[in-house]
Each structure stands twice: as C-alpha cells, then as structure tokens.
C-alpha cells in the first residue's frame with residue numbers, strides 16, 4: 369500500500385515528540401467507516417506504546433475533519449448485528465489513551481466526526497468549521513457521545529437543540545459554547561496550531577501531564593467529592609517525583625527545568 373491508500377496517515381512533528389494522525393478518506397469527506405476506525409485505533413495503540421511520543425494530534429487536515437459515521441455502511445444494518453457486534457463500541461478506545469490528544473478541526477465535524485472531535489482532550493478549530501449532530505435527520509440519534517459528552521461540554525439546552533434539530537454551529541460558536549478552546553487566526557493552519565499546542569504539552573514532564581489529564585477527566589465521571597479526593601491524591605503523589613523537585617528548584621534558581629519523566 370502507498371501512503372495515499374492509507375486510511376490514517378501517521379506523521380511526526382519536526383522534533384518527533386508529537387504524533388500526527390491524519391484521517392485520509394477525502395472522497396467520502398473522511399466518513400468514519402469501520403476500516404477507518406480500525407486503522408485509527410491501530411495507530412493510536414502504536415503511538416500510545418511509543419515512548420518518544422508525548423502528545424497526539426488527530427486531524428482530517430485543512431479541508432474536512434469527518435462527515436460522520438459511514439452512512440452507506442450503516443444503511444442496511446439490523447438491530448441484532450449492531451447489538452451483538454457492539455457497533456461503535458470500539459470508538460471508546462480513544463477514551464482510554466493516557467497521552468494527551470489534541471483535535472484539529474477544519475470544515476465538517478458532523479455526527480461521529482463531532483463525537484470524535486469531542487474525544488480530544490484539547491480541541492482546536494477554524495472559525496468557519498462546522499459542528500453538528502445531524503443524526504436526527506437520518507432517523508437515529510448520536511451513538512458515540514453526542515448526547516453525553518456534548519451535554520457536559522455545552523449544557524443541556526444547547527445539546528438538546530443540536531441533537532433534536534440537527535442544527536449546525538460554526539467554530540466561533542463552538543468556541544463561545546466551550547466545545548473548542550482555541551480558534552485559528554486568519555490564514556493560520558489548524559494543524560500547525562494543534563501541533564504547536566501539542567508541543568507545549570509535550571515539553572512538560574510526562575507524569576504531571578498524565579496526572580493532569582486523569583484529574584480533569586475525573587471531573588466528567590465522578591461526583592465532586594470523589595473527584596476532589598482523586599485530584600488531591602494525584603497532587604500529593606507528584607511530590608514523590610523528581611520532576612516536582614526539579615520544577616520547583618528551577619523556579620527558585622530562575623532557570624529552565626529539565627524534566628526527567630519520573
């Protein structure tokens with residue numbers, strides 16, 4: 369296979385610390401077919417294991433992120449098959465990745481595309497990107513977090529509006545609603561901005577970065593008291609790391625810290 373037939377193209381940032389996974393099914397607007405998702409999961413598994421990778425960017429490039437699950441593949445699916453094969457269940461693998469994931473969205477992030485974008489830890493978009501959960505227009509509902517993650521990100525009224533009307537919102541609105549944390553400036557590449565952001569995260573100690581991701585994610589899963597306890601334990605445990613000693617010594621000595629990842 370040549371690079372152009374690969375459904376997900378893995379590349380690296382110049383300093384090699386950021387893995388960039390680019391969805392590559394341009395003719396179908398990166399519709400998330402089962403083979404595409406298998407390819408994405410396989411690449412994620414590789415970069416999760418690879419010690420040189422400190423952060424991951426998931427993108428569809430500068431034109432389209434993903435126009436949703438593959439409708440042609442789903443069209444004739446029956447309940448028994450969907451249920452017994454746990455259709456879409458494998459998408460949740462992304463949620464178990466410990467390394468930070470930065471999503472970079474230009475163009476459409478619809479249905480499963482919007483849900484994949486929301487599986488990122490930090491989401492970056494262009495002002496004219498398009499986010500929507502249009503499943504209602506197909507006689508279904510979101511199947512991979514569009515009713516759950518979207519609601520915790522933007523609140524009930526806005527999530528209900530998107531899920532029940534299929535309305536499209538642009539990147540500017542998505543940023544205002546808290547779905548997206550950074551927008552590109554005029555003429556700026558969304559992939560470059562995501563890689564730059566990923567490099568910032570990749571430049572910190574691995575232990576603290578993983579703990580930060582774990583703690584913030586706990587806020588979505590746990591009641592406040594349990595979340596606060598988990599946060600406090602992780603915080604206290606970081607005082608057992610050399611990176612805490614180094615980070616604070618470097619501050620006191622007015623120099624740059626050198627992280628040991630332990």
Ligand code: CAA
Nearest residue numbers: 395396397399435436437438439440478479480502510511
């Ligand atoms: N599945 C399969 N194929 C898709 C697709 C999808 N989700 N989205 C686009 N394509 C294909 C089109 O069928 C077309 O292929 P052909 O050239 O073979 O006809 C090609 O991509 C280009 O698309 P269009 O010609 O439609 O391009 P456009 O610019 O006119 O329209 C669009 C773009 C508005 C995004 C339109 O393609 C569209 O509405 N796509 C479907 C969006 C959608 O409903 N997504 C939700 C899917 S359900 C889901 O995701 C469930 C879940 O929760 C996981």
